[in-house]
Amino acid sequence: MIKVGIVGGTGYTGVELLRLLAQHPQAEVVVITSRSEDGVRVCDMFPNLRGHYDGLAFSVPDVATLGACDVVFFATPHGVAHALAGELLSAGTRVIDLSADFRLKDAEEWAKWYGQPHGAPELLPEAVYGLPEVNREQIRQARLIAVPGCYPTATQLGLLPLLEQGLVDADRLIADCKSGVSGAGRAAKVASLFTEAGESMMAYSVKGHRHLPEIRQGLRQAAGRDVGLTFVPHLTPMIRGIHATLYATLVDTSVDLQAVFEQRYASEPFVDVMPAGSHPETRSVRGANVCRIAVHRPQGGELAVVLSVIDNLVKGASGQAIQNMNILFGLDETLGLNAAALLP
Ligand SMILES: NC(=O)C1=CN([C@@H]2O[C@H](COP(=O)(O)OP(=O)(O)OC[C@H]3O[C@@H](n4cnc5c(N)ncnc54)[C@H](OP(=O)(O)O)[C@@H]3O)[C@@H](O)[C@H]2O)C=CC1
Numbered sequence: 222m223i224k225v226g227i228v229g230g231t232g233y234t235g236v237e238l239l240r241l242l243a244q245h246p247q248a249e250v251v252v253i254t255s256r257s258e259d260g261v262r263v264c265d266m267f268p269n270l271r272g273h274y275d276g277l278a279f280s281v282p283d284v285a286t287l288g289a290c291d292v293v294f295f296a297t298p299h300g301v302a303h304a305l306a307g308e309l310l311s312a313g314t315r316v317i318d319l320s321a322d323f324r325l326k327d328a329e330e331w332a333k334w335y336g337q338p339h340g341a342p343e344l345l346p347e348a349v350y351g352l353p354e355v356n357r358e359q360i361r362q363a364r365l366i367a368v369p370g371c372y373p374t375a376t377q378l379g380l381l382p383l384l385e386q387g388l389v390d391a392d393r394l395i396a397d398c399k400s401g402v403s404g405a406g407r408a409a410k411v412a413s414l415f416t417e418a419g420e421s422m423m424a425y426s427v428k429g430h431r432h433l434p435e436i437r438q439g440l441r442q443a444a445g446r447d448v449g450l451t452f453v454p455h456l457t458p459m460i461r462g463i464h465a466t467l468y469a470t471l472v473d474t475s476v477d478l479q480a481v482f483e484q485r486y487a488s489e490p491f492v493d494v495m496p497a498g499s500h501p502e503t504r505s506v507r508g509a510n511v512c513r514i515a516v517h518r519p520q521g522g523e524l525a526v527v528l529s530v531i532d533n534l535v536k537g538a539s540g541q542a543i544q545n546m547n548i549l550f551g552l553d554e555t556l557g558l559n560a561a562a563l564l565p
């Protein structure tokens with residue numbers, strides 16, 4: 222059994238880790254932290270987990286206890302993993318960070334977008350960006366994994382096949398993305414109130430969102446050159462889900478886009494290329510560790526339109542984190558992650 226610790230067990234990604242790990246045959250959660258719920262039993266706080274973690278209670282983060290785990294997930298706001306990851310790695314514990322702390326390779330770029338100095342730049346060279354569809358071999362050898370953000374996962378998986386083969390103009394990419402409200406986390410915020418976010422939809426951070434440098438970093442690696450990307454996130458009145466509508470101008474209109482996508486993801490367990498002409502719905506991935514993709518070329522023109530949907534809390538965070546754990550520990554990559562989406 223892999224002994225698992227979770228820092229940040231009361232947030233949405235923390236409790237999603239618990240839900241998914243309850244079905245994992247080779248992992249056991251032995252430590253779960255919360256500063257605000259210290260001593261409270263997990264199943265008393267989250268009744269959906271009654272019968273799964275009845276002996277487990279939240280405790281305040283403590284390096285000695287966490288360092289006795291085989292792997293620690295950070296499901297915390299940015300900055301927390303910076304402070305603790307180094308000590309845990311020294312104790313021989315693997316670290317899988319769901320926050321943005323180790324996603325950007327450039328510490329100064331990170332400081333610019335996150336508004337504070339990078340807290341552990343010495344760890345950046347060894348941090349592996351945990352997108353299995355790109356970095357599977359590096360993940361196998363890693364000690365420290367940076368799990369991609371939700372918008373970056375949907376956007377990169379949708380654009381990679383086009384950029385890797387140089388099929389589109391990399392200077393003019395557009396990612397028009399919609400997120401459910403759980404993407405904003407569980408902490409109370411006026412914008413997340415039912416009365417504010419319900420029955421309405423809005424774009425935000427149009428002049429620059431912190432996922433922009435992360436997406437560009439991944440797309441640059443795929444294209445082998447810098448890319449021009451306009452990324453516009455939107456808040457939509459659903460609880461879970463990301464819908465990315467991606468636009469790219471083809472440099473060769475004779476290419477069979479459906480075949481390109483099917484071939485790129487043929488052996489990927491968690492990317493589903495839908496039949497030509499499909500329109501994936503966010504509800505088709507709710508609760509599942511899947512990215513469903515459809516590719517279109519409206520009116521046979523020069524524009525490729527890719528539709529990419531994920532559940533932000535699963536393939537966009539906790540499911541992808543467990544996929545990384547499975548790879549890291551040499552397990553079947555799909556262990557604990559095979560549940561079908563919840564529908565309707
Ligand atoms: N929500 C989403 O869809 C996605 C989120 N992420 C990222 O995952 C991380 C967690 O997100 P989410 O679950 O939404 O966040 P939440 O705000 O819902 O939860 C944050 C958790 O972290 C704990 N925490 C807060 N501050 C500290 C601290 N200084 N030290 C230790 N623990 C702390 C909180 O518990 P307590 O205060 O009681 O200790 C709480 O359990 C974030 O970095 C987020 O950006 C990534 C992809 C998708």
Ligand SMILES: CC(=O)N[C@@H](CCC(=O)OP(=O)(O)O)C(=O)O
Pocket residue numbers: 319320321369370371372400401402403404405406432454456
């Ligand atoms: C709807 C919503 O607010 N979404 C969040 C992004 C989700 C997230 O948590 O991103 P990181 O993991 O990179 O922090 C936002 O726009 O800030």
